[in-house]
């Protein structure tokens with residue numbers, strides 16, 4: 518059997534070759550992994566508007582889609598079936614979608630309702646005049662959409678660990694939203710996210726609030742969960758007695774879902790990072806903030822997100838510049854601190870080797 522690109526045994530494995538971080542061909546090849554489940558919106562955003570174009574999904578996948586809320590939410594194509602005009606340009610509270618080009622209308626289930634001057638058209642309307650519906654999944658008030666015909670979420674192993682937070686009751690706070698542009702490959706952003714190994718070196722402020730010795734990493738199919746323990750006296754989760762982590766002082770849950778979604782749970786609420794690959798050398802990272810208890814936002818690991826983000830970006834941009842070096846190609850993993858990075862690289866290398 519041919520040797521695996523990234524060995525299963527972390528103790529002997531080497532990291533992904535540098536070309537994964539800059540070659541256009543590999544970047545293009547990996548495009549397809551983004552068409553699976555993606556974070557779309559939170560419940561609280563849907564209570565404000567009945568029609569929400571998903572600009573970030575278009576930036577990630579190239580597919581214009583819109584979330585609409587009738588009796589239940591749907592994810593529809595945002596392209597008019599007549600000649601391709603964009604249907605919804607802004608979030609709004611409308612109960613019907615009307616194309617601004619020639620006036621075709623659709624109901625919020627995507628069914629074409631009316632089209633002027635088509636009385637003489639034969640075989641009209643047909644199924645293809647309705648808007649395409651994309652699969653949606655609701656996980657604790659967080660809605661995911663997919664562009665593949667799939668219903669199963671790959672990360673079911675998370676189970677009910679986060680149920681106690683009642684995420685569906687959180688409220689979107691746009692003052693916490695960010696749109697960062699980084700001169701680095703998107704996988705370097707993910708690599709960096711998946712280990713706390715660098716915290717004592719890169720994040721002195723965060724390191725004060727976390728007990729580094731208690732930092733832990735769990736890997737599962739389609740994701741990684743990192744758990745940051747609170748330093749003594751710092752703000753922590755109030756865990757119910759039947760919770761698997763009951764008795765521990767947890768400051769943050771850092772949940773990554775393959776390939777590009779990060780859900781950072783703090784006692785104050787949730788900060789979502791959405792990683793958007795722009796080119797092999799450029800990445801956008803969107804932040805979305807959802808608040809549970811704002812009074813807890815001034816202390817602890819969740820209080821210095823902007824500082825931590827800039828510190829991470831500086832490092833990642835430096836690393837990116839090194840990727841084309843002739844003197845460096847691959848490194849090794851810390852078996853105790855880089856299980857998350859290893860897990861991500863294993864997923865990427867398996868997809869690459871299987872489909873190449």
Ligand code: FES
Pocket residue numbers: 597598599600601602616617618619620621
């Ligand atoms: S493109 Fe929408 S009605 Fe013509």
Ligand SMILES: [Fe+2]
Pocket residue numbers: 709715716719720825829
């Ligand atoms: Fe970091």
